[in-house]
Amino acid sequence: MIECKTEQHIKICGKEIATVQNAARTIQQLIDENIPELTETIAQPTLVSFQISLENCDPLSWLSQQASTTRLYWSDREASYEVAAAGETDRLFAEGEPHLTELILELQRRLASSSEDIRYYGGLKFDSSSPADHDWKPFGALLFVLPRYEMTKSQHGNTFTINLVIQHGNEVEQQLLAEIQTLQTLCSAAPVSSQPLPIASIRTDSPNQKEWQEIIDKSIQAFDSGCMEKIVLARKTTMVFSEELDPIRLLKQLKDVVNRAFHFYFQFDGTPGFIGATPERLYKRIGETIFSEAVAGTRPRGNSPEADLAFAEDLLNSDKDVREHQFVCKSILDVMDELCTDIQSPAQVSLLKLARVQHLYNKYSATLKKGYGDADLLERIHPTPAVGGVPKKEAIRQIAALEPFDRGWYAGPIGWLSRNESEFAVGIRSALMMKNQLHIYTGAGIVKGSEAESEWEEIENKLGSFLAIQQVNGTENA
Ligand SMILES: C=C(O[C@H]1C=CC=C(C(=O)O)[C@@H]1O)C(=O)O
Ligand SMILES: [Mg+2]
The missing domain is CATH 3.60.120.10 (Anthranilate synthase)
Structure with a gap:
């Protein structure tokens, strides 16, 4: 579990519209351009979001290519907003009968300095006073996650986001280089198989x-x-x-x-x-x-x-x-x-x-x-x-x-x-x-x-x- 006690949020957006295939390269440019400033600015754990606009994208296909053990998908009823996400940058988890108000306030505290498009996704157990059986135990009474990678498709456009917590400015370069290596394998767009289920x-x-x-x-x-x-x-x-x-x-x-x-x-x-x-x-x-x-x-x-x-x-x-x-x-x-x-x-x-x-x-x-x-x-x-x-x-x-x-x-x-x-x-x-x-x-x-x-x-x-x-x-x- 990564403790995310970020005091500030820096959002860095790419100006050019990329394709899914060259998203990794575009984000790499974005990171390279911003390294000097990030190194100077960051003195405490900081959430840094890199965001680029995508020409076109299919979140579900992208998700099917992700090997990460955390994978999320959400699309609203009006089909106006769709997001696929992989990996975790932060999580809030509680078991037993937690104090809901405190937990939601904690989430809001973590979101306080962030931009409006940063979202924690998750849910709550139907009845936290009843014991969880083996299969449901990992979901806890409440679990919310800030994903590491997100692909969103909405009326406002298509976006690819990387959320990172940078601990200290002088570690920026090292952390981001490791990230880019992962990114090379991230952006694939093979369609989801429509073969019948077993x-x-x-x-x-x-x-x-x-x-x-x-x-x-x-x-x-x-x-x-x-x-x-x-x-x-x-x-x-x-x-x-x-x-x-x-x-x-x-x-x-x-x-x-x-x-x-x-x-x-x-x-x-x-x-x-x-x-x-x-x-x-x-x-x-x-x-x-x-x-x-x-x-x-x-x-x-x-x-x-x-x-x-x-x-x-x-x-x-x-x-x-x-x-x-x-x-x-x-x-x-x-x-x-x-x-x-x-x-x-x-x-x-x-x-x-x-x-x-x-x-x-x-x-x-x-x-x-x-x-x-x-x-x-x-x-x-x-x-x-x-x-x-x-x-x-x-x-x-x-x-x-x-x-x-x-x-x-x-x-x-x-x-x-x-x-x-x-x-x-x-x-x-x-x-x-x-x-x-x-x-x-x-x-x-x-x-x-x-x-x-x-x-x-x-x-x-x-x-x-x-x-x-x-x-x-x-x-x-x-
Ligand atoms: C509890 C369920 O449906 C609810 C929602 C709509 C209609 C319902 C009904 O007519 O019984 C249920 O209250 C379910 O689908 O598991
Ligand atoms: Mg009924």
Whole structure:
């Protein structure tokens, strides 16, 4: 772990637009030009970012060529921002039940002197009070990383960035020369293979269908006793493949089949990779302006426009799904009432149409009151009743007691923070990838009137995107 106690940030940008192939040379020129000044200026650990504009780039292809044990990918739902990153220049990691406010303040302290385009990427465990199982342990309760190399593609252009912490001016030359050697092998643009994924030979569901029925029955009893009104219960579906999976290939295929989603991949220091395509924004903050949304209630997409409309109408008129969604709307509005002013909420519900499913959908915006920030937003909004339940604390307790696995980062906040902005998605429709195994996590909101069998089916539909990119040979229940 590199301790990054930088007191200042120097950003050095290249004027000329490079191609991916000559990016290393362009950055080398940039470094050479700036060595004398850097040597003089740096007397303490300093974050130095070298940035060049790229003519064109494909972040996913670039990422597939990176051998680094830390690899990250994030693209937003509007496909307006895409970043691939490799290596780590700094990380903030916490296990157990950490003090979220202190950790977020620490991140903001590290970002305080940086430019707006410096971002830490990472996420939080769904429930830090529940013990982490072996596979999720390396992700901790919170992990954020400032990448060493980043390739970004956005409406504002394409950029390649190197973030370095320079300890002392007289070490600059030596450190940068070592960096350039690595850079020579960095900039490659071979496209990601679109070959089919290996064959999945075994599928296991935890809980199995019988256990699912029992868990739902227990939840309904909790509703009847009055201690809970909603709980979101998840399943873990494990697929075992004939050979090792390539995460970037899987991500590429997931991108091809799932539209309107945040696509992500987090692999830290050789640990299992967390991969997914979530439709749900937890919140986005631009300065004091906050955007959040309620996504809940589900129907499949139809095979024809008429069938699709029939599903949509059925969803809009379903008392059970409307209640599922209302709990989420109310919870977000309650948080906004507490932390914000100028709350804008839609006059009526709309639909979020994804590749395989459609959801009830409400968008909100507001202005954050003075004195509140990301730690307050994360602590209060997460988990919304789209992934937790009502009341929040009781639902989290019941989830830990009823689900036969650790959720880890599934349904947790995942995203990025910069000096003045942040964006977090809800880490659903996601999977943990280890060599030839894929653990897919998917849940469904349970309220009074929910039936175990149709909730099982709802999860099968949500799983559809992951299943669509695989060829499954056999099914087994755990
Ligand atoms: C918890 C998940 O979905 C949530 C988001 C949208 C609709 C949901 C539902 O209708 O049950 C869930 O609340 C998941 O996909 O793992
Ligand atoms: Mg539902």
